[in-house]
Amino acid sequence: MPALRDSLTLPAFSTTNRVFMAPMTRMRSAQPGDVPTDLMSEYYTQRAGAGLIVTEGSQISPQGKGYFATPGIHTDEQIAGWRRITDAVHDKGGKIALQLWHVGRVTHSVFQGGGPGVSASAVPFRGTTTIQGLDGELVTAPCPTPRALTVEELPGIVEDYRRATVNARSAGFDMVEIHGANGYLLQQFMSASSNQRDDEYGGSIDNRARFPLEVVDAVVDAWDAAHVGMRISPMIKFGGLDDSDGLEMGLHIASELNRRELGYLHLCEPDWADGPELDDDFRIKLREAFNGVIIAAGNYTATKSARVLDAGWADAIAFGRPFIANPDLPHRLFNDTPLNELRPELIYGGGATGYTDYPALTD
Numbered sequence: 001m002p003a004l005r006d007s008l009t010l011p012a013f014s015t016t017n018r019v020f021m022a023p024m025t026r027m028r029s030a031q032p033g034d035v036p037t038d039l040m041s042e043y044y045t046q047r048a049g050a051g052l053i054v055t056e057g058s059q060i061s062p063q064g065k066g067y068f069a070t071p072g073i074h075t076d077e078q079i080a081g082w083r084r085i086t087d088a089v090h091d092k093g094g095k096i097a098l099q100l101w102h103v104g105r106v107t108h109s110v111f112q113g114g115g116p117g118v119s120a121s122a123v124p125f126r127g128t129t130t131i132q133g134l135d136g137e138l139v140t141a142p143c144p145t146p147r148a149l150t151v152e153e154l155p156g157i158v159e160d161y162r163r164a165t166v167n168a169r170s171a172g173f174d175m176v177e178i179h180g181a182n183g184y185l186l187q188q189f190m191s192a193s194s195n196q197r198d199d200e201y202g203g204s205i206d207n208r209a210r211f212p213l214e215v216v217d218a219v220v221d222a223w224d225a226a227h228v229g230m231r232i233s234p235m236i237k238f239g240g241l242d243d244s245d246g247l248e249m250g251l252h253i254a255s256e257l258n259r260r261e262l263g264y265l266h267l268c269e270p271d272w273a274d275g276p277e278l279d280d281d282f283r284i285k286l287r288e289a290f291n292g293v294i295i296a297a298g299n300y301t302a303t304k305s306a307r308v309l310d311a312g313w314a315d316a317i318a319f320g321r322p323f324i325a326n327p328d329l330p331h332r333l334f335n336d337t338p339l340n341e342l343r344p345e346l347i348y349g350g351g352a353t354g355y356t357d358y359p360a361l362t363d
């Protein structure tokens with residue numbers, strides 16, 4: 001039975017263990033310009049003991065931005081900033097994948113030149129995003145009703161994903177991960193609750209999956225299938241989605257990715273964000289649909305990891321919040337030592353406090 005401490009062979013490279021770091025937005029890029037910083041480099045380098053780090057979501061274009069100070073991968077300065085990070089992680093023996101992000105309707109007019117965001121349909125997201133208030137502090141703000149993308153606009157966004165992939169390669173990443181989860185643009189196309197189109201991009205499962213799969217094909221074309229992973233979150237409630245056929249869509253996407261022999265499938269389980277717990281039946285079907293590397297994430301402990309790895313339903317486990325608070329999480333899990341407590345009020349924005357000041361056991 002594979003264990004968290006075992007190495008794993010992916011199509012593009014091997015990892016030293018199966019404790020991966022889940023993508024987590026921390027809103028600390030340099031402003032203006034959304035440029036990755038030296039502090040971000042320190043944060044990721046502290047966590048280089050992960051089998052694979054998946055970075056925070058990084059916008060593929062200015063339009064893809066939805067929160068204050070998230071980093072981008074569409075300018076030369078951003079590529080140079082990420083390059084310093086990938087070099088530092090590699091120097092520590094780590095591996096790092098960039099998460100490619102377009103938020104769609106989960107945005108604010110301050111990031112969109114005063115206009116609304118874009119989505120599959122003009123269906124509002126009734127939640128909020130995070131912007132900078134007049135006093136410089138972070139505040140939550142409602143998202144405007146998005147504008148439905150025209151068919152003619154879609155190739156431009158596909159091209160943004162392609163260019164972002166080329167940029168990620170030149171920034172030295174080991175892979176890219178397409179963010180198809182958590183209610184952002186690609187899942188807004190997948191979900192019947194946000195996609196009410198009556199053209200070839202709406203209606204049936206095939207049609208709703210069309211745009212996300214066009215993105216996958218462009219990203220694969222810009223690199224190769226082995227260096228591309230995709231994250232999906234069937235049944236997630238995050239982002240205002242309520243998917244009646246989310247599991248079916250998840251299995252459809254998984255089998256399409258299997259056909260394309262993608263580097264991995266990353267399952268973002270819904271129960272960390274008010275969604276239901278995934279049942280084992282879905283895990284079994286997902287394993288049948290995708291026979292490459294599956295990463296599972298969401299509320300994992302050592303015990304839950306062992307159960308899912310033992311059953312063969314996943315090959316690696318991505319940890320989110322535990323990795324924020326424990327830079328040496330793999331070491332702690334392997335040795336069954338206590339974990340630091342997360343300080344949730346310091347997750348987003350700010351500087352080193354609550355970011356790079358969590359102690360490792362060796363400190």
Ligand SMILES: Cc1cc2nc3c(=O)[nH]c(=O)nc-3n(C[C@H](O)[C@H](O)[C@H](O)COP(=O)(O)O)c2cc1C
Pocket residue numbers: 022023024025026055056057099179181182231268269272297298299300318319320321322347
């Ligand atoms: C602060 C925070 C930021 C997150 N940002 C992202 C993100 O940028 N991209 C993404 O796919 N998921 C994001 N997630 C979801 C995590 O990757 C992960 O799936 C979730 O935290 C559940 O794992 P955990 O229980 O180990 O924390 C975020 C979660 C948290 C807590």
